[in-house]
Amino acid sequence: MIAHSRLLVLVLVCLLSLLTLAAPRVAAVEPDAQPVKELNIWPEGTLGVDSSKTVERSPKRPSFLTVVHCPKLSVYPATDAASLPTAAMIICPGGGYAGQASQHEGHDVAKYFSERGITCFVLQYRLPARDRSRFLHPIPVSDALRAIQYVRHHAKDFGIDPAKVGILGFSAGGHLTGSAATLYGKCVSGDDAISKVSARPDFAVLGYPVITSDPKFRHRCIAALLPQGASQHQLDTISCERNVTADTPPCFFFHAKDDKGVVPENSELMHEALKKAGVTTELKLYQKGGHGFGLGRKGADSTQWPGDLLVWLKHMKVL
Numbered sequence: 001m002i003a004h005s006r007l008l009v010l011v012l013v014c015l016l017s018l019l020t021l022a023a024p025r026v027a028a029v030e031p032d033a034q035p036v037k038e039l040n041i042w043p044e045g046t047l048g049v050d051s052s053k054t055v056e057r058s059p060k061r062p063s064f065l066t067v068v069h070c071p072k073l074s075v076y077p078a079t080d081a082a083s084l085p086t087a088a089m090i091i092c093p094g095g096g097y098a099g100q101a102s103q104h105e106g107h108d109v110a111k112y113f114s115e116r117g118i119t120c121f122v123l124q125y126r127l128p129a130r131d132r133s134r135f136l137h138p139i140p141v142s143d144a145l146r147a148i149q150y151v152r153h154h155a156k157d158f159g160i161d162p163a164k165v166g167i168l169g170f171s172a173g174g175h176l177t178g179s180a181a182t183l184y185g186k187c188v189s190g191d192d193a194i195s196k197v198s199a200r201p202d203f204a205v206l207g208y209p210v211i212t213s214d215p216k217f218r219h220r221c222i223a224a225l226l227p228q229g230a231s232q233h234q235l236d237t238i239s240c241e242r243n244v245t246a247d248t249p250p251c252f253f254f255h256a257k258d259d260k261g262v263v264p265e266n267s268e269l270m271h272e273a274l275k276k277a278g279v280t281t282e283l284k285l286y287q288k289g290g291h292g293f294g295l296g297r298k299g300a301d302s303t304q305w306p307g308d309l310l311v312w313l314k315h316m317k318v319l
Helices: 001-020 103-114 138-155 170-184 220-225 231-235 265-279 301-314
Strands: 037-040 064-069 072-076 085-094 117-126 160-170 205-208 251-255 281-286
Touching: 064 103, 072 103, 072 138, 072 160, 085 103, 085 170, 103 117, 117 138, 138 160, 138 170, 160 170, 160 251, 170 205, 170 220, 251 265, 251 301, 265 281
Parallel strands: 085 117, 085 160, 160 205, 205 251, 251 281
Antiparallel strands: 037 072, 072 117
8 A cells, every 4th residue: 555655656657757857847037137337417506406306106007207307318238239230229218298107108118129239228307387486398308308418428428329319208208209399499498518519319219199289180298288278379389390401300100090099190290391391200000009008018019119110210311
């Protein structure tokens, strides 16, 4: 009986070993990539900038920033660069100009592209206050343009090519990106050496962006940049497609056709304005994704945009 029991145990052990060998191996989960450093982009004493105050966050969503007192860049160096210097991309999370979805439209995106040879910077930009008394237009776009100038000024320190500095934004961050691409000659500020550097992005990437002031298609967040009761004429001055010129940098758009938050006509209007001005532009419309999908909605074709962007950047000789 004892010998029989031992034989049974031995058989079970062998079976378990075979099952273990046959089971698929699960790779160890690597910790999320962290930025090497955070950098203040404005000098101490800049009007409207207070480095003594920390960023405020949503109590229910700690990664959702609600008030920024001191604009910063979080740096993600390229980890798989074919050569140095690398291209650079400043990333502007969206959030309706009421906040910033810093994780899935910021740090996750920076991690993805830094692992594919692009040095990335996540921007914390100032937001219009809820009472609309502070940080109205042009303050947010001045932060985006300052970020471009800062990165270009310190190109050698970051190991990047100063002629390959682009900007990417989602939703309201897409409006910020479109504004940087069209208003770079009008909304820069400062009087230091950095402020003398070109603020024109070399390329712009706009993800499901807020673009237009057209009442048929506009998103309500565009009005948050202006004083309450702003006129249609005032809204038109910050409508990205109305500010396109032949000098606007090449643009890449991605949008989902089923986006009900910011309708795809926003991307289409600016894409057409760029074509009319003779500017290189690419628009990718995906069937599924809705709004706010970051790197893509799982199981939907919107997950294709990062790969499509890399192809475009190679075609543009950025990579």
